[in-house]
Amino acid sequence: MRLMSEGPRSKGGQLDRSERKIISLMTASHGIQHFYVSGIALTYPYVIKEFHASYASLGVILGVSGVIGGLLQSAAGLVKGRQARSVLALQDIGLALACAFGAISPGFTAYAGAKAFGSLAQWPQHPVGSAYLSEKFPERRGTVLAWHTTGGSIGTLVIPLAMSVAITAFGWRIALALLGLSLLIGASLVQFFLPPQEKPKVAKPTGPTRPSISSLANSVRNMGNVIKETTGETKRILVASTVAAGGRGLGVIGAFIPLYLEDSRHLSQIETGIIYTTMLLGGVIGPLYAGNLSDRIGRKTVIMASYFLGAASFIGFAFTGQNRVLLGTWGFIVGVLAYSESPLLQSMFADSVHNREGNSAFGTYFAIAYGVGAIWLSILGWVIASYGFRAFFATMAFSFLVAGGIIATLPRQIKLSS
Numbered sequence: 001m002r003l004m005s006e007g008p009r010s011k012g013g014q015l016d017r018s019e020r021k022i023i024s025l026m027t028a029s030h031g032i033q034h035f036y037v038s039g040i041a042l043t044y045p046y047v048i049k050e051f052h053a054s055y056a057s058l059g060v061i062l063g064v065s066g067v068i069g070g071l072l073q074s075a076a077g078l079v080k081g082r083q084a085r086s087v088l089a090l091q092d093i094g095l096a097l098a099c100a101f102g103a104i105s106p107g108f109t110a111y112a113g114a115k116a117f118g119s120l121a122q123w124p125q126h127p128v129g130s131a132y133l134s135e136k137f138p139e140r141r142g143t144v145l146a147w148h149t150t151g152g153s154i155g156t157l158v159i160p161l162a163m164s165v166a167i168t169a170f171g172w173r174i175a176l177a178l179l180g181l182s183l184l185i186g187a188s189l190v191q192f193f194l195p196p197q198e199k200p201k202v203a204k205p206t207g208p209t210r211p212s213i214s215s216l217a218n219s220v221r222n223m224g225n226v227i228k229e230t231t232g233e234t235k236r237i238l239v240a241s242t243v244a245a246g247g248r249g250l251g252v253i254g255a256f257i258p259l260y261l262e263d264s265r266h267l268s269q270i271e272t273g274i275i276y277t278t279m280l281l282g283g284v285i286g287p288l289y290a291g292n293l294s295d296r297i298g299r300k301t302v303i304m305a306s307y308f309l310g311a312a313s314f315i316g317f318a319f320t321g322q323n324r325v326l327l328g329t330w331g332f333i334v335g336v337l338a339y340s341e342s343p344l345l346q347s348m349f350a351d352s353v354h355n356r357e358g359n360s361a362f363g364t365y366f367a368i369a370y371g372v373g374a375i376w377l378s379i380l381g382w383v384i385a386s387y388g389f390r391a392f393f394a395t396m397a398f399s400f401l402v403a404g405g406i407i408a409t410l411p412r413q414i415k416l417s418s
Contacts, residue, residue: 025194027147029088031155032186033125036095038156039179041254042163045262046172051108059381061112069119070371085194087124092187094121099180103173126366134350146291149343153283164273234352238368240406245373246399249339264389278328282335290340303344307404310337311397318393
């Protein structure tokens, strides 16, 4: 076993022009993907009202589709050797189709099917993008992965107000169709401007190279082998990632906060868009500072602070009344802390499995963190339907506290898998 200290990792050198271009375009790619992730959430209040659906049924649909889409991330190894720009462009085309299907859906079942299709289409961004950047910039991993996450947050940030205006002016169906159009434009941007990767000089595989149902099933089964080969510290990181999904900014907040602001706080569509955008602004700023700080003073210290302070911020937001300024202030704090968790945990995971094939390792991580973790969406939908939104926020806080307790058991030095 080798040991990696949680101390500074960056050499402090400046990135050259080509490196900045790669980071910028991969960040933009993640932002484009999050147009869908954030934009479709603003249609949920209208879908529930128009189709007479419940919070619990919405939670089930989000949970099931999230589990399926998340587990597909374990198939990241299947695209090894393929150009990331082509994989990510196809992802955006699939998301555009999901928007189109959702916009013309005649009922909740059809809408749910479109949402499930979108979850199936969006899986490549996290494992493919994170593995590529982690391997390309090993000495600046925390900072670069923070930028990748921040790209998603920027994409999430710029959509709510635009979607709110479009919904107010044209209705949720046309707004969803326009969202799909933006994803088609994004697919073209990624395909034509993201630099191609250098193909590694390796022997041609003897098995099938094209994804199939059987190969996808094998990739899911292979997660068990990846987990078996990891250290006890890595396993605890994976457990923490699943527990923390109950409050993660990239899942729960995007799904239920717009519903909370409209149905519980009775804000208008535009007010909801403004408060939600303020929260997402925190989600842009937080990961950048947290990722850089973790490179300098250590992952464990920063991520534990993010968990425990994040739990407190959920409670503060839940007990804020109708005051729009206070809602925006607490929302910003929630965004800073809840969205910082993901890149910090990714960096800690990458530190612990440094010598495994990147796509497969990150595919396993995201399949567990976002696939199994998506079960929280069903649980929290039921919590809201049964006990209300304060219980929802309390459950989120509890998930962060437990995850922080798990991370607290890790040593300051992370054992690297052999």
